[in-house]
Amino acid sequence: MAKLKTQYRCKNCDYVSASYLGRCPNCGAWNQLEKETEVAKTTSNLLTASRLITSIGNNEPKKLSEIDIKKQIRITTPFSELNRVLGGGIVPGSLVLVGGDPGIGKSTLMLQIMGSIANSHKVLYVSGEESASQIKMRAERLHISDTELLLYSETNMENIREQIVDLKPEFLVIDSIQTMNEPSQDSMVGSATQVREVTAELLKIAKIDKITVFVIGHVTKEGAIAGPKILEHMVDTVLYFEGDKHHSYRILRSVKNRFGATNEIGMFEMKEEGLSEVTNPSAVFLDERLPNSTGSAIVVSLEGTRPILADIQALVTPTAFGYAKRTTSGLDYNRVALLLAVLEKRGNLMLQNQDAFLTATGGIKLNEPAIDLAICMAVASSYKNKEIAVTDCFVGEVGLTGEIRRINNIEARVKEAATRGFKRIFVPKYNVSAKLQSHTTIEIVGVISLMEALKIEFT
Template sequence: MAKVKTRYKCRNCGYISASYLGRCPNCGAWNQFEEETQEVKKVSTKATASRLMTKIGNNDPVKLNEVKAEKEKRIVTPFEELNRVLGGGIVPGSLVLIGGDPGIGKSTLMLQITGALAKEHSVLYVSGEESASQIKMRADRLGVSNSGILLYPETNMQNIREQIDEIKPDFLVIDSIQTMNEPSLDSMVGSASQVREVTSELMKIAKNDQITTFVIGHVTKEGAIAGPKIMEHMVDTVLYFEGDGHHSYRILRSVKNRFGAANEIGMFEMKNEGLTEVNNPSAIFLDERLPNSTGSAVVVSLEGTRPLLADIQALVTPTAFGYAKRTTSGLDFNRVALLLAVLEKRGNLMLQNQDAFLTATGGIKLNEPAIDLAICMAVASSYKNKEISSTDCFVGEVGLTGEIRRVNQIEARVKEAAKVGFKRIFIPKHNLTTELKNNSEIEVIGVASLPQALKLVFN
């Protein structure tokens, strides 16, 4: 007879304890432990190895130079932005996890994608949150109600497996994984053990039956996908659907991709009839810039392999309190605080008694080091109350000693700035090549230090 074992697991980080704890010793979260019971069965090691050998085949080591590398076949969708994020299209048999804030448009995106795929492939859409009539209403609004999508409102994984074995679809959508229930476990729906077990089952379905599976996941208040972190390690691709509730633009960002480049982004705009693609996001972020305004600097950021122009704005005002206030939106707070200290020490700007408010407009989030120079220029422009030419843009990482450090993919950044219509671009001196110096479309200026950049821009 199998033994029944009881343990306690932290919902936040997955830490396992033999007894209940009020505070998790691993992540520090309070009241996150939940009870789990499981049957401990003695399994024969030989029997398990035998089954694996039968399933996988020859398990002998193989020399690397004897392995045949086969390029993955891809299914190209009508959404070019989605193809870009996935690395050129959907890889059959892959497991893709999509996370995002509530109401951001995850279900809308998946319904539009599967509506297009259902014209040539069989699609099973499993919903644990909405009824078939609710999905039908959204499909009517999106114009995909006539597609051959098979709707299956269900949360029991045993019933879902039976339907998959019977239908054998080409594509499977799980909306959402936190609502799925594995009946063999006693833990509550949405717990770490349930999410982990369901993800493992979906991985087997995707790989063994070559069924491309899309999984929608909820996110925590910190912005991470809810559930154990191992879930993101198990899947092939992790996509985050980002956006601001006050803006209509959405960004689909790849943070993990076994079949393409990570940190690739795709731009969409949410409209009444659904999501539409934005093919030129740089123009979107720059079309509302005010001429002759202070505290604004344009940066050429690199998101995956796509150069993207964004407007960084800063407002520097004397503080009314005993200490200066720092506020950021779309920018890393600690990075901005560091750059303000560098500006004060190396750029001779008295910022310790100044409140500083910085933002990346359009709801985009920028976190690469190459935006440092643009942040410094925006702060200096607001502090000096001097405007930056509307035809200037900036690229460069700023070090603690005030040096401007080299960045990657400088040729692509310069090309994007010239295409949008900028006349001058300031880049690290060590990135300046003869080819860039002779660029006829845009003037490329190399700067070695922050004081030199401030002098060239404002004097």
């Protein structure tokens, strides 16, 4: 009889303890340790692991100069936004995790993608949440019912493995990982143990059988994929499908990619007939901008390798209480609080008795340092009640002493601003070069400090 091993694993940070603890000693979370029982490792387990390692590469050490590499042939989809996020297309034999809030459109996205390639590649779509008839109804709404896509409603991994052996698909979709059950594990469905074991099995399927596997994972209340330390380390690519429930736009963001750039984004719009691509995100964020309004500044943000123009809006009003209120949407709260302090100390703006409300319009989330200058200019515009010229935009990181620090990929940002019709762009002085000025028609204003930028714009 196989020997059982009992331990307790934290659902938040994956810490393992031999006994139950009310509070995790590693991350400090309460009531997160979950009991799990598994079969102790045997020789057969080790042989299975060694078979996986051998299939991935040679066990014998080799000189780096002697290793031959072959260029990966990627499979492109009709969705150019998805191809960009993945680094040029789908890499055969890769394991891709797609995470997002429930109802954000993960299943719709995967059904549209797989439906578009099912006529040229064999695709098996495994659903543990919906029946085949329910998926068929959605497919008809998305106008993809005329396809060779194979549907299979099952949660038992043994049955799924049998179908994979019989059908030999090129693509496999698991919807979702939290519903899958590994019968050899004595733990409830959706637990950290089940998620880890099922993902390990899917990894072997992807690497040994050369099957491209897409795994859908729901996001917890804390904003992380269930079992994040397990899943994100094991898969090749992690994609987050983000969006605001009050907006129809969705953003597919790459946070890990072994075959391409990280933080690359693709934009989609959710419509009644499904998701459609948005090839010009800058126009979406700027179309509804009100001319001659105060508290609005345009920033050229870089998401991965893609420059996007976004509108940062600020509203500064006298506080009715003794403690000034700060509210942000789409911007990092702590970063905004720091910039408000810099504006008060270095920009001579009395903000300690002013409520400040800031937002990045369109539901986009901006978190790179290059948006600092635009945030400061929007706040100053609202505080002074002076408008910013509609043809001006800003990029630059603001330091604690008020200096404007150098940023990366300035050429791509300036080119995007010029393409969208802007006449003047404020950039860090240390980024300005003769080569940059000679390759664009837009006026480049190099500023060395926040005070200089405020003086040029508002005097």
